[in-house]
Amino acid sequence: MSVNIHPTAIIETGAELGADVSIGAYSVIGPNVKIGDGSRIASQVVIEGHTELGANNQVFSFTAIGSEPQSISYKGEPTQVTIGDNNVFRENITVNRGTVDDEGITAIGSNNLFMAYVHIAHDCRLGSGLLFSNNASLAGHVRVGDYVVLAGYTLVHQFVRIGEHSFCGVNTYCTLDVPPYMLVAGNKAITHGINIRGLRHRGIDKDTVVELKRAYRTIYRSGHTMAHALDELATHDWYSPQVKDLINFIKDSKRGVIR
Numbered sequence: 001m002s003v004n005i006h007p008t009a010i011i012e013t014g015a016e017l018g019a020d021v022s023i024g025a026y027s028v029i030g031p032n033v034k035i036g037d038g039s040r041i042a043s044q045v046v047i048e049g050h051t052e053l054g055a056n057n058q059v060f061s062f063t064a065i066g067s068e069p070q071s072i073s074y075k076g077e078p079t080q081v082t083i084g085d086n087n088v089f090r091e092n093i094t095v096n097r098g099t100v101d102d103e104g105i106t107a108i109g110s111n112n113l114f115m116a117y118v119h120i121a122h123d124c125r126l127g128s129g130l131l132f133s134n135n136a137s138l139a140g141h142v143r144v145g146d147y148v149v150l151a152g153y154t155l156v157h158q159f160v161r162i163g164e165h166s167f168c169g170v171n172t173y174c175t176l177d178v179p180p181y182m183l184v185a186g187n188k189a190i191t192h193g194i195n196i197r198g199l200r201h202r203g204i205d206k207d208t209v210v211e212l213k214r215a216y217r218t219i220y221r222s223g224h225t226m227a228h229a230l231d232e233l234a235t236h237d238w239y240s241p242q243v244k245d246l247i248n249f250i251k252d253s254k255r256g257v258i259r
Contacts, residue, residue, distance in 0.1 A: 042058075115133050116135075
């Protein structure tokens with residue numbers, strides 16, 4: 001096993017490092033940390049707690065992963081952070097571990113880019129293919145689907161869900177659930193249509209985009225109450241599973257969705 005550890009780094013007894021891992025100067029790796037093959041940990045990084053990183057992750061300087069949650073209910077329980085493969089954590093990012101008020105795990109998928117100063121609070125569950133721009137912040141217990149983009153300074157209230165393939169514009173404040181495939185912006189956030197550019201980038205076919213636009217008009221532009229809009233959507237035989245996902249997301253919302 002080839003591991004490149006700077007002589008000033010601290011690797012505590014019990015930490016597990018995969019093959020071809022590098023650890024930069026003055027970084028600290030705690031005793032319950034596992035780091036997968038090919039990962040690159042820069043200088044002055046702290047990874048602690050019961051934290052597991054998959055393969056080929058990059059963690060840049062001054063990032064702290066696995067720190068205690070910022071929750072007054074936390075009493076030192078051995079909660080966790082789990083992270084998939086091929087993620088990039090730029091400078092000054094914080095990822096807090098979970099609490100026993102939830103499932104005890106902060107979980108992050110694979111192939112994500114988190115730019116500088118992003119904060120991911122306790123008990124968040126994040127998918128894959130995400131892009132979080134500088135200073136985007138998630139409060140506790142947030143759920144984020146796949147291929148979501150959060151532009152700079154986006155703030156997400158605790159317990160909010162962000163649906164897959166959605167886009168939150170610069171300086172957006174989300175206090176309610178963001179349905180999948182939507183483009184939202186503002187303080188507080190409102191919808192501005194379907195995230196057409198993101199859907200095309202992900203290879204979603206034209207017919208699906210047309211159906212999503214049709215559903216959007218019913219939900220957001222018809223003047224109906226949400227209950228009435230959902231009743232009207234139920235009368236259509238939608239070909240696209242994406243529209244069905246959108247309808248189910250709204251039906252399952254406990255906080256209510258952004259309109």
